[in-house]
Amino acid sequence: MRLEALPGYHRALTFGGDARPGSALLFGDNLRSLEALERQAAAQGVPAPLSACYTDPPYNTGEQWELPSGVVAYDDSWTDDAEFYAFLRPRLAAVHRLLSPSASVYVHIDVRISPYIRVMLDEIFGGGCFRNQITRIKCNPKNFSRRAYGSVTDVICFYSRTPAAPGPDPMYWGDARAAWSPGELDRLYPKTDADGRRYATTPLHAKGRTLNGPTGEAWRGLMPPEGKHWRRPPADLEELDQAGRIEWSSTGNPREIIYADESAGRRLQDLWTFKDPGVKRSRYPTQKPLEMLEMLVRQSSPEGGLVLDPFAGSGSTLVAAERNGRAWIGCDQGHPSLAASLGALASDERAAFSLWLPDTEMLAGPAPFDVRVEDGMLILPAGADESLTLVAGVDLSTSRADALHRHGGHWHLTADQSAPARVLLVREDGVRTIASVTPRTSS
Numbered sequence: 225m226r227l228e229a230l231p232g233y234h235r236a237l238t239f240g241g242d243a244r245p246g247s248a249l250l251f252g253d254n255l256r257s258l259e260a261l262e263r264q265a266a267a268q269g270v271p272a273p274l275s276a277c278y279t280d281p282p283y284n285t286g287e288q289w290e291l292p293s294g295v296v297a298y299d300d301s302w303t304d305d306a307e308f309y310a311f312l313r314p315r316l317a318a319v320h321r322l323l324s325p326s327a328s329v330y331v332h333i334d335v336r337i338s339p340y341i342r343v344m345l346d347e348i349f350g351g352g353c354f355r356n357q358i359t360r361i362k363c364n365p366k367n368f369s370r371r372a373y374g375s376v377t378d379v380i381c382f383y384s385r386t387p388a389a390p391g392p393d394p395m396y397w398g399d400a401r402a403a404w405s406p407g408e409l410d411r412l413y414p415k416t417d418a419d420g421r422r423y424a425t426t427p428l429h430a431k432g433r434t435l436n437g438p439t440g441e442a443w444r445g446l447m448p449p450e451g452k453h454w455r456r457p458p459a460d461l462e463e464l465d466q467a468g469r470i471e472w473s474s475t476g477n478p479r480e481i482i483y484a485d486e487s488a489g490r491r492l493q494d495l496w497t498f499k500d501p502g503v504k505r506s507r508y509p510t511q512k513p514l515e516m517l518e519m520l521v522r523q524s525s526p527e528g529g530l531v532l533d534p535f536a537g538s539g540s541t542l543v544a545a546e547r548n549g550r551a552w553i554g555c556d557q558g559h560p561s562l563a564a565s566l567g568a569l570a571s572d573e574r575a576a577f578s579l580w581l582p583d584t585e586m587l588a589g590p591a592p593f594d595v596r597v598e599d600g601m602l603i604l605p606a607g608a609d610e611s612l613t614l615v616a617g618v619d620l621s622t623s624r625a626d627a628l629h630r631h632g633g634h635w636h637l638t639a640d641q642s643a644p645a646r647v648l649l650v651r652e653d654g655v656r657t658i659a660s661v662t663p664r665t666s667s
């Protein structure tokens with residue numbers, strides 16, 4: 225779906241050209257954004273455009289989540305539980321309405337409230353759409369004094385839009401695998417060939433006699449054992465042997481060679497280990513691991529599909545979708561989230577998306593920080609570099625994302641940028657301004 229308009233919003237910025245304009249960052253309260261999206265999708269004749277959704281809402285923790293600088297990223301305090309659940313329910317229901325019949329949703333939540341969310345999701349989606357409750361190991365064991373066991377997991381509720389039923393399952397399902405651990409490799413592929421490749425062998429016959437057909441016939445004078453048949457016709461067995469893929473035992477028993485490096489890995493179970501990135505590697509509190517989000521995106525949406533994250537935070541789901549060739553829609557109402565998402569997406573040079581702001585919100589106000597432009601250089605005040613999480617070279621008139629180059633504490637226009645560039649600067653608290661940089665005059 226190409227987002228052509230959005231009631232109550234304006235397209236404030238198109239970033240990185242028009243290559244995949246389906247991707248959009250919607251700033252503001254997500255109930256309003258999702259309802260606007262629904263109206264627009266219906267108007268464009270695609271009422272349920274989403275391939276998949278990952279959502280990691282507030283968890284009713286009662287905490288204010290802060291950036292290391294002390295800027296409040298978002299406030300997760302509520303008058304009472306009822307207020308929190310009344311907030312979440314219509315948002316999950318709006319997500320449900322936007323999902324296509326082959327779509328699925330991952331709702332990431334903590335262990336304390338996950339039972340209530342399961343009930344809510346059963347009500348909205350129907351119990352038949354429940355697929356898994358995934359337990360995620362989120363951190364290393366903790367040292368603590370509380371009288372309880374260490375809490376190292378959280379929960380992801382996985383539901384499909386259409387119930388699983390006998391017959392073909394409409395839900396999109398990829399083939400994501402996890403790499404074998406060294407222990408698993410030793411157990412499953414115990415042998416090593418002359419080139420150092422790990423392998424295992426499997427029998428070339430299987431249960432059941434073939435009465436009339438090549439898999440019941442002799443191969444190289446060998447009949448399949450009593451009550452069994454060859455897994456492949458003798459001509460194919462011959463080819464396999466010529467290719468060096470059969471190991472013959474000392475008693476003349478052939479077995480097929482299966483190499484570990486040709487295996488796709490282990491099928492994923494409902495216990496995952498994807499640890500949170502930690503404060504030093506995060507740009508946002510409660511940021512989830514990119515590898516996990518990339519895996520979800522590949523597993524549950526086709527290439528070119530549309531992935532939603534209605535509580536986008538750091539924008540990691542959007543980056544995961546972008547990296548894997550999916551279009552995306554991200555919503556968040558926090559200015560720090562907008563800064564973090566723009567920062568993350570701007571550093572991906574292939575990212576192409578539009579930023580939609582509510583009609584009441586401006587893209588940029590007058591410079592709240594002291595930025596000087598001198599002879600083709602953007603000069604930031606001392607210390608501003610840490611608080612300016614995005615100083616992207618965004619030419620707002622031509623949508624070029626690479627107009628600026630960083631050098632020391634200064635930003636220069638790239639050599640081939642002959643026209644003035646208008647550059648969007650976003651501070652980590654989300655305060656924004658636009659600076660115009662003109663090419664350096666050579667004297």
Ligand SMILES: C[S@@+](CC[C@H](N)C(=O)[O-])C[C@H]1O[C@@H](n2cnc3c(N)ncnc32)[C@H](O)[C@@H]1O
Pocket residue numbers: 252253254255280281282297298508509510511512513534535536537538539540541555556557558561
């Ligand atoms: C747990 S964080 C999401 C973190 C994210 N998954 C990540 O990896 O960075 C929840 C987010 O929901 C946002 N949020 C809370 N209420 C919202 C609302 N009504 N509309 C849009 N976003 C909201 C907050 O600003 C916050 O960024």
